[in-house]
Amino acid sequence: MKSIQDPVTSGSAKQADVLERLFELAVRLADGMDRGLAERGLTRARAELLWRLGQGEGGMTQRDLSVVLQCTPRNVTGLVDALEAGGYVVRAPHPTDRRATVVTLSGRGAAAARSMGEEYARAADGIFADLSADEVEVFAVLLGRILARLAPVPRQA
Amino acid sequence: MKSIQDPVTSGSAKQADVLERLFELAVRLADGMDRGLAERGLTRARAELLWRLGQGEGGMTQRDLSVVLQCTPRNVTGLVDALEAGGYVVRAPHPTDRRATVVTLSGRGAAAARSMGEEYARAADGIFADLSADEVEVFAVLLGRILARLAPVPRQA
DNA sequence: TATTGTTATACTCTATAACTATA
DNA sequence: TATAGTTATAGAGTATAACAATA
Numbered sequence: 211m212k213s214i215q216d217p218v219t220s221g222s223a224k225q226a227d228v229l230e231r232l233f234e235l236a237v238r239l240a241d242g243m244d245r246g247l248a249e250r251g252l253t254r255a256r257a258e259l260l261w262r263l264g265q266g267e268g269g270m271t272q273r274d275l276s277v278v279l280q281c282t283p284r285n286v287t288g289l290v291d292a293l294e295a296g297g298y299v300v301r302a303p304h305p306t307d308r309r310a311t312v313v314t315l316s317g318r319g320a321a322a323a324r325s326m327g328e329e330y331a332r333a334a335d336g337i338f339a340d341l342s343a344d345e346v347e348v349f350a351v352l353l354g355r356i357l358a359r360l361a362p363v364p365r366q367a
Numbered sequence: 368m369k370s371i372q373d374p375v376t377s378g379s380a381k382q383a384d385v386l387e388r389l390f391e392l393a394v395r396l397a398d399g400m401d402r403g404l405a406e407r408g409l410t411r412a413r414a415e416l417l418w419r420l421g422q423g424e425g426g427m428t429q430r431d432l433s434v435v436l437q438c439t440p441r442n443v444t445g446l447v448d449a450l451e452a453g454g455y456v457v458r459a460p461h462p463t464d465r466r467a468t469v470v471t472l473s474g475r476g477a478a479a480a481r482s483m484g485e486e487y488a489r490a491a492d493g494i495f496a497d498l499s500a501d502e503v504e505v506f507a508v509l510l511g512r513i514l515a516r517l518a519p520v521p522r523q524a
Numbered sequence: 525t526a527t528t529g530t531t532a533t534a535c536t537c538t539a540t541a542a543c544t545a546t547a
Numbered sequence: 548t549a550t551a552g553t554t555a556t557a558g559a560g561t562a563t564a565a566c567a568a569t570a
Contacts, residue, residue, distance in 0.1 A: 225491040228507045229396075235510060236393035238517050239386075255537060273551060283552060285538060292536090309546045309551040334382040340516050341509060349509045350385045352502060353392060359497050360395045412560060430528060440529060442561060449559090466528040466569045 239337070246329060250322065251296065255279075257326060259289050260298060260315065264323030269314035271304065298322060396494070403486060407479065408453065412436075414483060416446050417455060417472065421480030426471035428461065455479060 240254075247257050262278050263270060272290060276283045290313055293299045298319035304310035315323060338346050397411075404414050419435050420427060429447060433440045447470055450456045455476035461467035472480060495503050 225495045225503060226488045228503060228510065229487070229491040229494060231507065231510045231514060232392070232396070235389070235514055235517070236396070238514070239390070239393070242517075253536070271551080281537085282539060284540085284554090287552065287554095288537080304551090307547075307551080309544095311552070330386070331383045334386040337386060337513060337517065338382045340512050345509060345512075346382060346385055348505065350388065352498060352506045352509075353385065353388045355497050355502075356494060357388060357392055357395070360392070360399075360494065410559070428528085438560085439562060441531090441563085444529065444531095445560080461528095464528080464570075468529070 242333070246333075247326075252322070256289055256293055256298075257322075259286075259293060260319055260323050261326060263299065263313065263315050264320065264327070269302070269312040271310045271312055273310065275313065293319070399490065403490075404483075409479070413446055413450055413455075414479075416443075416450060417476055417480050418483060420456065420470065420472050421477065421484075426459070426469040428467045428469060430467065432470065450476070 244254060247254060252260070259275060259279060262275065270278070272283060272286045275290075276286045279286065279289075290299060290301065294301060297316055300314050300316050302312045302314060304312050338349075341349065401411060404411060409417070416432060416436060419432065427435070429440060429443045432447075433443045436443065436446075447456060447458065451458060454473055457471050457473050459469045459471060461469050495506075498506065
C-alpha cells in the first residue's frame with residue numbers, strides 16, 4: 211500500500227499535505243473543464259445554468275435559477291442575456307405571473323447540455339482509469355465521509 | 368438508469384457520480400477558504416501571491432510571480448497594487464536590473480502568510496477528522512494515483 | 525532585439541441599490 | 548406591501564495590445 215518515492219504516501223502523510231493534493235486535483239479538474247467549455251464558447255457559470263435547465267423537465271423562472279445557482283437575480287439576468295444571445299436559451303413570459311420570465315433550453319442549448327453530460331462521463335472515465343472498481347468505490351466512500359462532515363452548506367433543495 | 372438508494376455507495380459507484388462528489392467537495396472547500404480569507408480582507412488570488420512570497424526566502428520579481436501564479440504580468444501588477452495598498456507587500460527596485468521590481472512581504476504580509484499556514488493546517492485537521500490515520504493514508508494514495516494520471520499540466524518550474 | 529512593468533481597453537463573474545411592473 | 552426582473556454602479560480576476568525604460 212505504501213510506495214517508496216512519494217512523500218505523501220511515505221508514512222506520515224500529514225493532513226495538510228493531503229488537503230494540498232486535493233486542491234491541486236481540484237484546480238486541474240477545473241482547468242480541464244474550463245478548456246472544454248471554452249471550446250464551445252461557454253463559461254463555467256453559463257454552463258452550469260444550462261446544466262441545471264437540462265436537469266429539470268421544462269423551463270425555469272429566473273428567480274428559481276438564482277436560488278439553484280446561489281447567486282443574485284441580477285447575476286442571472288446577465289447569464290441569461292449571454293446564453294440567449296448565443297442561442298442556447300429562450301426567454302418566454304410566465305403563463306400566469308406576468309412579472310416572471312421562464313427560461314427554456316433551445317434546441318442548441320439542449321444539445322449542449324446533452325453533450326456536456328457525455329463529455330463529463332468520458333472525463334470521469336479517464337480520471338479514474340488507473341483505479342480499479344474497488345478503489346473507486348473506496349475513494350467514493352471516503353469522499354462521502356469527508357463531505358458529510360462539511361455538510362452544513364445548503365445546496366439546492 | 369438510476370440506482371435505488373445511494374448511487375455511489377451501493378455497488379455500482381459510477382465514476383461520473385464520484386467525480387460529481389469530488390467537485391462538490393472542491394466547491395465547499397473553496398467556499399470555506401474564501402470566507403476565511405475575506406475575514407482578513409484578502410481574496411484567493413491575492414492570498415496565493417502572499418503565500419508564494421512566503422514560501423521563498425526573500426522577495427520575487429513581478430515577472431517571477433507571473434510565472435509562478437501562471438498569469439500575465441499585467442495581472443500581477445494589479446494584485447501587487449492591491450496588496451501594496453493594503454500594506455501586505457512592498458515594491459523595491461531590483462538591485463542590478465533597473466527594469467525589474469522586487470516584491471517583498473512586509474511585516475504584516477509575513478504575519479498573514481504565517482497565519483494562513485496555521486489556519487490551513489487547522490482546516491485540514493477538521494476536514495479529515497472523521498477518518499482514521501490509515502484512511503487518510505489510503506485517500507492520499509488514491510489521490511496521488513489520480514493526480515499522476517492528470518499530471519501533464521505544467522506547474523511552476 | 526528582447527524583456528520588465530506599465531497604461532489602455534475589454535470581458536466575465538459577482539454584488540448592492542434603486543426602480544418598474546406586477547402580485 | 549412584497550416579489551420578479553431590470554437598470555445603474557462597482558469591485559475583482561483575467562486577458563491582449565501598445566509603449567517606455569532598460570538590458
